[in-house]
Amino acid sequence: MRNTLIGNGVIIQHGGADYYNANIIRRAINNVRSGCFPSHLYPKECADFVTALAKEHNAALNGDYDRYVFTTYDKASLKDFKSRYDRKHKHSPEEIGFEDYFLLFELIHNKLGVKNPERFEHSVVLRRMFLDSVFNQGKIETINERFSDGFVKWLENNDYIFTTNYDSNLDVVTRLPVHHLHGSFNTLSEIYDPNSFRNQLKDDLLDGEEVDLNYPHLYSTCLVSYVGDLKSFSMTQSSLANIGMKKFVKGYQDSPDIRNQIDEWDESNVLVKRLKEAIRLKSERPELQHSEQYPHKELNDISGALEIIGLSPNNDGHLFTQILENENITEIVFNYFSHQEEADAKRLFGSKNISTRDVREFWLDVDNK
Known part of the structure; x- marks a missing residue:
């Protein structure tokens, strides 16, 4: 089989x-400053928020936020964050990786003790501002018009096409199933899908918000x-929820004792109340399940x-772990942009049969076919 990860x-x-x-x-900041953004979906204060986060960048590099990381993965993320920046240099907002802003977001909210729902609401609008900038008024979806015929033919010769990109350019040119590991601009999140399992519950989990x-x-x-x-948690969350719900429903249907216990759960706790309702609902409508929107199993x-x-060997370690654990992948071909990437890829995939080439050679090869 031939497979590619883009x-x-x-x-x-x-x-x-x-x-x-x-x-x-x-672009994210300029869109807000110029008024070219949907202010009803994220506020103008988002631009000031990014600037404020950037001001804390060097403080985070210098250890001022070390005491505000509590989970193992946050500690590892902060260590990696520190390794990627020169702490002697004062970084401008555009010199900071846009996903690193979400680490700074967590550190500052931890320091200030901001809890949900405010914390969640702040993260939603920050996410929207950056996604809007990546989307670039839809221009990103037209990039396929610049793909060469040779590249399209090369894509079509693969059995599986995976991508970490949100756009649908690969889908358009190949008309093949493209597995969007980190989601897609064209797929509505289950949170907002009116037909989803979670939105069949009586409580309005969106608190009246309507999709524009x-x-x-x-x-x-x-x-x-x-x-x-x-990312890995989000990718697997629905499948784990479906497995758990299936076990709950089986117990509810097959065991009178379990059924009585669930029926007697205290509904003063909102989460318990929703879980009880979900179990009863799925017992009546077994076809209901959480949509598994991230094709990581493939x-x-x-x-x-x-x-x-088009990937760095130093990002998306959760995907590389899956690749390394798949014993049926017998060969890795890694196209590198720099010699440091080449060395890092060889080290990362050392347990596999790995070959590398300069990505510029790849483009010369496929574009001239």
């Missing part, structure tokens, strides 16, 4: 500087996080060669 480098190759991190940050169909990408499944563990199904293009 990252943002492919978008930059064909879409240019608009999709560099610095320009994504700059002029901006569907801001309600999409796109994962934005500063750490792979959180990474376990592939075999043969996997070629990686």
Whole structure:
């Protein structure tokens, strides 16, 4: 089998500087400053918020926030964060990775003791501002017009196409199933899908919020996080919830004792009340289940060669772990941008049969076919 994993480098190759991190940050701020943004979906204060987060960047590098990290993955993320920046340099807002802003967000909210629902609401609007900038008024969805015929043919020769990108350019040109591991602008998140299992419950979990169909990408499944563990959790959450719900329902239907226990659960706790309602609802409508919107399981199904293009070996470790654990992947072809990436890829995939090549050679090869 031939398989490929595509990252943002492919978008930059064909879409240019608009999709560099610095320009994504700059565009997000400028959109707000110029009034070119949906103010009913994220407020103008988001731009000031990004500036404020950037001011804490050096403090985080210098250890001022070390005491405000509590989980193992946050500690690992902060250590990695410190390793990627020069602490002697004062970084401007556009020099900070847009996903790193979400780590700074967590650190500052931990320090200030901000809890939910305010914390969740703040993260939602920050996410929307950055996603809107990546979407770039829909221009990102037209990049496929610049793909060469050779690249399209190369894509079509793969059995599986995976991508960490949110756009649908690969889907459009190949008309093949493309597995969007981190979500897609074109897929409505289960949170906002009126037909989803969670939205069949009596409580209005969206608190009256309605989806503005002029901006569907801001309600999409796109994962934005500063750490792979959180992306991995989001990718597997629905499948785990379905497994758990299936066990609850089986017990509820098969065991009178379990049924009585669940029926007697105290509904003063909102979460317990929702779980009880969900169990009863699925007992009556067994077809209901949480939509598994992130096709991570397919990474376990592939075999043969996997070629990686447009990804750094130092990001998305949760995906590389899956790849390494799949014994049926016998060969890795890694296209690197720098010699440091090449060395890092060889070290990362050392347990596999790995070959590397300069990504510029890849583009010369496929574009001239």
